[in-house]
Amino acid sequence: AAKGAGRGRHAWFDATMERELVSRNAVEAGLREGIPLGQFVPYYEPQIDLETGKIIGFEVLARWEHPTRGVIPPDNFIPVAEECGLIADMSVSVMRRAFLEARDWDPSITLSVNIAPAQLKDPWLAQKIVKLLVETGYPANRLEIEITESSLFQNLSLAQSIVGSLKNQGIRLALDDFGTGYSSLAHLRALPFDRIKIDKSFVTAMNKDPESAAIVNAISRLGESLNLPITAEGIEDQGIYDSLRKMGCNKGQGWHFGKPMAIAATRRLLAEAGLLPSARGPLPDEGL
Ligand code: C2E
Ligand code: MG
Numbered sequence: 346a347a348k349g350a351g352r353g354r355h356a357w358f359d360a361t362m363e364r365e366l367v368s369r370n371a372v373e374a375g376l377r378e379g380i381p382l383g384q385f386v387p388y389y390e391p392q393i394d395l396e397t398g399k400i401i402g403f404e405v406l407a408r409w410e411h412p413t414r415g416v417i418p419p420d421n422f423i424p425v426a427e428e429c430g431l432i433a434d435m436s437v438s439v440m441r442r443a444f445l446e447a448r449d450w451d452p453s454i455t456l457s458v459n460i461a462p463a464q465l466k467d468p469w470l471a472q473k474i475v476k477l478l479v480e481t482g483y484p485a486n487r488l489e490i491e492i493t494e495s496s497l498f499q500n501l502s503l504a505q506s507i508v509g510s511l512k513n514q515g516i517r518l519a520l521d522d523f524g525t526g527y528s529s530l531a532h533l534r535a536l537p538f539d540r541i542k543i544d545k546s547f548v549t550a551m552n553k554d555p556e557s558a559a560i561v562n563a564i565s566r567l568g569e570s571l572n573l574p575i576t577a578e579g580i581e582d583q584g585i586y587d588s589l590r591k592m593g594c595n596k597g598q599g600w601h602f603g604k605p606m607a608i609a610a611t612r613r614l615l616a617e618a619g620l621l622p623s624a625r626g627p628l629p630d631e632g633l
């Protein structure tokens with residue numbers, strides 16, 4: 346069929362493919378160079394108890410702090426990292442830094458870390474994460490792993506054994522982006538999830554679009570029946586916050602509470618909320 350295509354069309358495809366290949370290769374080279382240099386860093390998005398309005402944790406979201414191009418969001422490098430087998434190294438680098446940064450925060454504060462489908466095909470994933478926890482001194486019971494349903498397709502029995510090892514350590518498991526992709530209620534039984542995250546596409550639209558609101562409500566009721574707490578992502582304004590509270594949704598995150606932020610801003614937020622330890626040793630000027 347490709348041979349039958351006109352010459353001009355063929356050339357156009359080639360040029361586009363070449364451009365994609367060039368940028369893909371540039372990203373791959375950037376990953377190889379940047380991971381050991383620590384250019385892939387955690388940003389933190391606050392997670393809120395919707396009843397009290399208090400911060401209860403943060404989702405860890407990777408950012409590429411590129412030396413010349415600024416801060417690059419994950420959609421630009423995670424797919425490439427997965428394709429060329431660098432996702433595990435990137436993820437370990439970001440996790441190590443997050444565990445070190447968060448280990449002295451208030452013990453009520455949890456971290457949620459995203460794990461890509463390719464990582465759930467790695468038989469050593471659980472050991473790698475446990476090793477990081479031991480090295481950094483970050484407690485397993487303050488860690489939650491987020492996976493999407495696409496993780497369940499490739500090798501379910503391996504995914505089940507990895508998740509089993511993680512849960513034995515006290516790490517919790519969340520199902521991310523629920524309601525999108527190949528959502529099937531059977532997936533909820535395939536792994537021992539502790540939480541469902543409603544995809545932001547339904548939440549951001551729920552006060553303009555009755556169908557989205559109905560889906561958010563249905564997922565909340567499902568969580569209630571299955572005794573699985575729900576996190577809503579994509580809470581962009583007070584109106585959405587109010588609607589979710591009326592539906593009995595217990596936990597949420599989104600721009601209304603805070604965008605993903607670098608460590609300095611995260612520490613400021615924690616300090617304002619009294620969630621950093623006060624006994625950090627005297628400052629250099631104190632007591633003079
Ligand atoms: P996700 O895990 O579903 O993360 C939520 C995404 O929604 C984040 O985008 C976050 O910045 C964005 N978001 C949060 N609140 C709002 C809101 O109120 N409105 C809107 N419109 N968006 C909001 P981000 O940081 O660009 O991350 C995109 C995806 O990249 C994540 O989706 C996650 O699947 C993936 N990702 C990020 N970091 C990592 C990582 O370290 N490892 C892996 N495997 N995946 C990661
Ligand atoms: Mg997530």
Ligand code: MG
Pocket residue numbers: 521522542544545578
């Ligand atoms: Mg999500």
Ligand code: MG
Pocket residue numbers: 522
């Ligand atoms: Mg998402």
